Amino acid sequence: MRSLFQVACSGKIVKNSLRIALVVGSILNLVNQGSAILAGTGISWIHVSLNYLVPYCVASYSAAKNEMTPRGNQ
Secondary structure, three states: OOOHHHHHOOHHHHHHHHHHHHHHHHHHHHHHHHHHHHHOOOOOHHHHHHHHHHHHHHHHHHHHHHHHOOOOOO
């Protein structure tokens, strides 16, 4: 049986999680640092990276967990 990490690293899940992280991370960056971006002042690059990393991790975990859940007769 494959581990959760192995499933989360499968090509299909990585591709979809990257798309989700790009959209959600961009929205989060605009919400959290929009005034700094528009003003041209310095932004926190740690927060920028976290704004993309967290949605990626959540999407990957959710998809992998769903993939590993046994399917009954539905």
